[in-house]
Amino acid sequence: MNKIITVTLNPAIDKTTSTDKIVPEKKLRCVHPTYEPGGGGINVSRALSHLGCESLAMYFSGGFNGNFFKKLLTKENIQSLVVPVKTHIRTNIIVVENTTGFQYRFGMESQQVQPKDWKLFLKKLEEQSGYEYVVASGSLPDGVPLDFFGRMSAIVKKANAKLIVDTSGEALQHAIQEGVFMIKPNLNELSFLYGKEELRMDEAVFAAKSIINKKGCEVMVVSMGKDSSILVTANENHQIVPPPVSVKSTVGAGDSMVAGMVYALSHGMKWKDVLLYGVACGSAATMNNGTALCKKEDVEKLLLQMKSENKI
Numbered sequence: 001m002n003k004i005i006t007v008t009l010n011p012a013i014d015k016t017t018s019t020d021k022i023v024p025e026k027k028l029r030c031v032h033p034t035y036e037p038g039g040g041g042i043n044v045s046r047a048l049s050h051l052g053c054e055s056l057a058m059y060f061s062g063g064f065n066g067n068f069f070k071k072l073l074t075k076e077n078i079q080s081l082v083v084p085v086k087t088h089i090r091t092n093i094i095v096v097e098n099t100t101g102f103q104y105r106f107g108m109e110s111q112q113v114q115p116k117d118w119k120l121f122l123k124k125l126e127e128q129s130g131y132e133y134v135v136a137s138g139s140l141p142d143g144v145p146l147d148f149f150g151r152m153s154a155i156v157k158k159a160n161a162k163l164i165v166d167t168s169g170e171a172l173q174h175a176i177q178e179g180v181f182m183i184k185p186n187l188n189e190l191s192f193l194y195g196k197e198e199l200r201m202d203e204a205v206f207a208a209k210s211i212i213n214k215k216g217c218e219v220m221v222v223s224m225g226k227d228s229s230i231l232v233t234a235n236e237n238h239q240i241v242p243p244p245v246s247v248k249s250t251v252g253a254g255d256s257m258v259a260g261m262v263y264a265l266s267h268g269m270k271w272k273d274v275l276l277y278g279v280a281c282g283s284a285a286t287m288n289n290g291t292a293l294c295k296k297e298d299v300e301k302l303l304l305q306m307k308s309e310n311k312i
Contacts, residue, residue: 003266004048005081005128007136007152008041008059009121009144010110011089013069014251014291018096022104030095036291037072038092040138040166043252045078047259047281047293053266056081058125060113060141063088081128083121087111094251096289103249110141118144126155133181135262137166137255146170150178166258168192176216184221184258201227208232219271221261221278223254229282231275238272240279243305247286256294257282280306 017033037046045057057078061069062085069089073080093106125134134156136149145151149165153175156163162181165172168189176183176193191199193216194207201224208220212234220232230239260281264274280302284294 003130003132004053004055004262005125005131005134006041006045006048006055006057007125007134008039008057008138009113009118009136009148010139010141011037011039011042011059011061011069012108013065013072013089013091014038014094015091016094016096016289016291018098020097021099022095022097022102035068035072037069037076037078038252038291040255041135042073043255043291043293044135044137044259044262045073046076047252047256047285048263049076049078050294050296051259051263051281051299052296053259053263054079055135056128056131058121059083060085060117060121061089062086062111065089065091081124083117083124085111085113085117087113094249094291103251105251110139113141113143115143118148122148122151122155125152129159131159131161133162133164133262133266135164135166135258137258139167140171147174147178149175149180153178153180164258164262166254176211179215180217182219182221182261183217184223184254184261186223186225190220190222204230205232205237208237209234221257221275223257223282229257229275229279231271231278233271236271238275240272240275240306241309242279242283243302243309245283245287245302248289249291250286251291252293253282253285256285260294260299276303276306 014036017030019028019030045055058081061082065088090108095104164182165175166184257278261278264277281294284298
């Protein structure tokens with residue numbers, strides 16, 4: 001059994017293309033598109049695979065898009081645990097404007113999930129055994145209750161495993177009410193959890209520790225973009241400034257960061273190295289077009305650079 005299970009409740013096929021210039025009411029000639037399986041947990045599984053780490057991708061799937069989606073995952077040697085639904089997996093569209101380098105992202109709405117579907121999802125998770133980490137990443141589709149990740153946390157705890165949640169809003173709030181192992185909010189999301197309209201960067205550690213002390217999570221990683229990322233536990237806190245890179249796409253950077261941290265955790269690394277791996281993978285993802293995510297060779301180069309710059 002895989003040590004890591006990823007959870008995607010809102011998967012999507014990411015269709016990426018480019019055109020010279022985007023203008024209204026004109027027929028725009030685009031290059032042949034690429035198709036990649038997407039959605040939070042799916043991207044984590046793909047990034048883990050790039051790092052040489054196996055996982056089991058668990059997700060809702062339906063329709064002819066669902067069959068194509070599974071073929072895309074199989075092509076990348078990622079194992080699937082499909083929870084069937086009657087609706088089609090959605091397709092997102094990413095268009096790059098060649099003349100400016102601007103990226104236009106069109107995300108489609110999720111389809112309605114029925115109560116029997118999300119209950120089956122939890123039942124299938126309960127049937128799993130031998131795993132150490134569950135990574136739930138992405139948004140909740142329509143029909144899934146806001147306390148879904150909280151319900152999932154109770155299941156994962158019974159299995160003596162650890163739940164990592166990367167979501168936002170009320171879904172994240174419900175998750176910390178149950179208590180999870182790790183969350184990865186940005187500064188705005190942390191402000192919401194802390195109950196303050198806006199937090200300054202220098203207030204992030206105090207706010208994170210207050211949530212940890214209330215048993216909302218054991219570890220919190222606060223992503224502050226190009227400025228820095230911090231990792232906070234009850235007894236430690238670490239900060240890493242990401243290296244300067246030539247950014248081609250930010251799609252999947254957050255999921256690559258989560259993958260890097262899970263990879264480090266599964267290899268027993270110390271907290272500072274967990275954050276280091278996460279930042280390296282997130283930065284590496286931005287160096288590639290579309291939803292290509294991080295490449296292992298880029299991660300390794302950035303790790304050497306960051307260890308030197310941060311004197312690690």
